[in-house]
Amino acid sequence: MPDSPRQLDTVAHAKETPERELPWAELGLKPDEYERIVEILGRRPTGAELAMYSVMWSEHCSYKSSKVHLKKFGELPQETPLGKTLAGIGENAGVIDIGQGYAVTFKVESHNHPSYVEPYQGAATGVGGIVRDILAMGARPVAVMDPLRFGPLDAPDTSRVLPGIVAGVGGYGNCLGLPNIGGEVVFDDTYLGNPLVNALCVGVLRHEDLHLAFASGVGNKVVLYGARTGGDGIGGVSVLASETFDADGPAKRPSVQVGDPFMEKLLIECTLELFAAKVVNGIQDLGGAGLSCATSELASAGDGGMHVELDTVPLRDPSLSPEEILMSESQERMMAVVEPEHLDAFMAICQKWDVEAVVVGEVTDGDHLVIDWHGETIVDVPPRSVAHDGPTYERPYARPDWQDALQADTAEQLPRPSTGEELGRQVVQVVTSPNLADKSWVTDQYDRYVQGNTVLAQPEDAGMVRVDESTHLGVAVSTDCNGRFAKLDPYAGAQLALAESFRNVAVSGALPLAVTDCLNFGSPEDPAVMWQFEQATHGLKDACAELGIPVTGGNVSFYNQTGETAILPTPVVGVLGVIEDVRQRVRQGFTRDGDHLLVLGDTREELSGGAWAHTVHGHLGGLPPAVDLAAEQALAAVVREAGRLGLLTSAHDLSDGGLAMALAEGSFAHGVGVQLQLDDDPFLQLFSESAARALLAVPEHHHDEVVQIAQEHGVTLTSVGRTGGCSFEVAGQFTIDVDDLRDAWRRTLPAALGPILEA
Structure with missing residues (x-):
């Protein structure tokens, strides 16, 4: 909802009203997680800060239940039979050398729960998200694959979700002009009510074209480009993938993102030309957690300081509140860090491709991510605490009795x-x-x-x-x-x-x-x-x-x-x-x-x-x-x-x-x-x-x-x-x-x- 008529919850207001109750539980945070946020900030969070922490500390984004086990993959030698891995775990996608000066980037991700709620859009935006991960590495996407799993073939709900999911995968990928070269279609009783929609993309690049996600260089501009931010996908996969899915629970349809493959095709070509023109210092796609993710991850991976004017973000719905803008997972958006002397060239390329681009902030010499709304500060956080230092759970595990x-x-x-x-x-x-x-x-x-x-x-x-x-x-x-x-x-x-x-x-x-x-x-x-x-x-x-x-x-x-x-x-x-x-x-x-x-x-x-x-x-x-x-x-x-x-x-x-x-x-x-x-x-x-x-x-x-x-x-x-x-x-x-x-x-x-x- 819009911030008026209620008072804008600024950082100054948060300091003055420590007793104010915030809906942390409704946003999926546990009591100890909320207490930790208060400890990090030395005060209660603002509503906008709470929105950022809630999506970034979700299971889907923070890997809080899995990262203690995933560390073992980092112990593996990061070399292939052809040489060193050029980018690995922690980046948008892995990149490996395949010889002759070429590298390939590939990754697979899930879009399971959104695809049950809204089969077509859930599957379509799953394809769109993984394609942008590949694009963000500096690569041209060249192929997709889709491992899919459903309930029994003869179950009524399978006939609901399967056609929509397949149409979403095909519709989005076909419009992008990407060949779908493989995958799986598996049926089992246990997937009834919880289909699996995994999407893989492969991209090709020359070694020298590799790009990573970081914001460095004081005074460099932070540019948001692509589609406008809307009310679709607020919380999105961050929320849907981070709790037990119960058909009797609240309606989740508004949380599913809506994709536009034609906009994504323009975004791909525009981004590749930006790379070729060498006008991009760092880049991040906006997927799970949207602006909350892009700003905090770019800042924490760079020099640590960033200032953003949130009211400059182009909106499809002007009634969105700052919290909703930060949580929106609207599709077909990218964020780039650009040196001031390259800004005009950057904007000209975006205009050529009819891709809207707006400077929303800049890299600072501080160590905080600061976000303003109409001249007042609503976020002032250490970016790493949002993007990387979330909770880590060592969940109990035991071999089942059966x-x-x-x-x-x-x-x-x-x-x-x-x-x-x-x-x-x-x-x-x-x-x-x-x-x-x-x-x-x-x-x-x-x-x-x-x-x-x-x-x-x-x-x-x-x-x-x-x-x-x-x-x-x-x-x-x-x-x-x-x-x-x-x-x-x-x-x-x-x-x-x-x-x-x-x-x-x-x-x-x-x-x-x-x-x-x-x-x-x-x-x-x-x-x-x-x-x-x-x-x-x-x-x-x-x-x-x-x-x-x-x-x-x-x-x-x-x-x-x-x-x-x-x-x-x-x-x-x-x-x-x-x-x-x-x-x-x-x-x-x-x-x-x-x-x-x-x-x-x-x-x-x-x-x-x-x-x-x-x-x-x-x-x-x-x-x-x-x-x-x-x-x-x-x-x-x-x-x-x-x-x-x-x-x-x-x-x-x-x-x-x-x-x-x-x-x-x-x-x-x-x-x-x-x-x-x-x-x-x-x-x-x-x-x-x-x-x-x-x-x-x-x-x-x-x-x-x-x-x-x-x-x-x-x-x-x-x-x-x-x-x-x-x-x-x-x-x-x-x-x-x-x-x-x-x-x-x-x-x-x-x-x-x-x-x-x-x-």
Whole structure:
């Protein structure tokens, strides 16, 4: 509400009225947190200061329940197989060297709760926010990905949120002209009422174009540019992502931001020209916590002093109070620090792109962030206390009482098919299940090839884009997580998510370099959830250390539960790799008859948490597949070497659905069938989900070379048959027509969601 007719709560007024009650609890602060603010300031906060602390000290912005565990990622060597990380944890996004003077920045973040409240805008602004994080590093965004999770496909609420979320992801990304090259669509009961919308963006820059977020240089101007500030998104994701989500609670619709992708496209081009003109000293996007975040983070990362005239901020709604302006998370806004001699050039570029820009303050020689409203001071705070020195909780955590019983209930004890005919029926059941069925209902709404540099996109194992047209340098990216594995064993589950993403990048022909993560969990106030989180972060850190790749940044999303039902622990792991020549990429589909089908790696009796147990028996229990990171590295080396030498016609990782799913997807690509000889327990060979495995299709004249490469790297290589014909045939067991199976695989999502045009 506007500040009149009530008295403006200035710093001077706060000093004079220590007894005044402020709504700190309604803003999500705990009693001890409010007392700490009073201690920091030596007085009660003003309303504007309270607004800033409340959003910046929220779970989403401050990581107050997770940062004690995230510190372990900082212990990892910040180097990749190609050299030093150029920017890592703590920046808007990680930046890594990929050679030839190029660097790539990438990051994944969540927009879960806003996307449940307002599916289209929640998902759309999730894409917009992660794109601005990449832009703020000095990079041109070149691709996006979207790991998504929903309740059961046949649940009424899934038919409400899924179409809107998919339309939001596609609508915003398509309007920006960014190809959507990958992601996931997963269904599980625990995501009903709490879908997960994680968004990843990749950007490309030259080394010399790297920009960081800081405000230094006394007298330098602070410029706010982009869209005007409105009442949408007040508190926004800062509030929505920082409390238990309860459908019976107060309406949260006004907290969801509203996106304008056309404004964001102008903002991207304008910002890149500002960088090229070298008129920017420091820059910060306005995402979660809006102006509260941008001003405090820029000031605390720089010389420490900043003065802002809040009434100069361009508004869409002139009735907004100072508190609301500071808390608004309106989209498509950036803040830059500009030297006075460059200000005219800065403004001219903004005018060229029709992007509104206003000087709202300047860097000072003090150590406080001071914000005035119509000539009176309403904020006077140490900026680091807002941006970085928020509360840190060491939440209690404990292995849940039910974990032992869950792990003892193994899928290996479940009844298996007794005939070849029954085995064939179960192959069809798994292949056409919602989690493994064709996702083109989703991906057809995304532009996967805009800009003309997409090399691989869904349904391939990894997305790949060309970085340099002359040398054909490129990067590959994959995101993965099996939440069922993480429920059974969160330490191993996080490592398996990393291993699968690492493997997906490797089988495309790329060298994995770095990791970003989006750690989605239930309430941190639940000791069982915090145990899952501690185990997952510990597992991820240990696995990255063994693989020799850094975590360059990411996101934590807590409070993902409805009532007492927490989601499956879902540590989504993104891996980025480099390929020297994208023309050497390896696809997953079979292209011709007569190729040898070879399985790299060892197949063991590992069914727990897998697709067969989940789909056929509705079962979750036991221990997930064993993790063998040395085997993952060896497998990656085999596929990369064979791919570089042109010895493979296809390669596909073995993961969800095991060999059965990999064979089916390979056949669906071009209608090429498979003739298999599975003499040693066909059921286990088809449905085991042992890690560190891949399926290769190898021409007859390259077979011996591939065998030799596998032997040199100590990787088991097993022949399972040949490509050819028009059926999926396991000798002595069953025969399924490939076209019939593909048709059934394609029908699953449309049967539940209807035609895309009705989405």
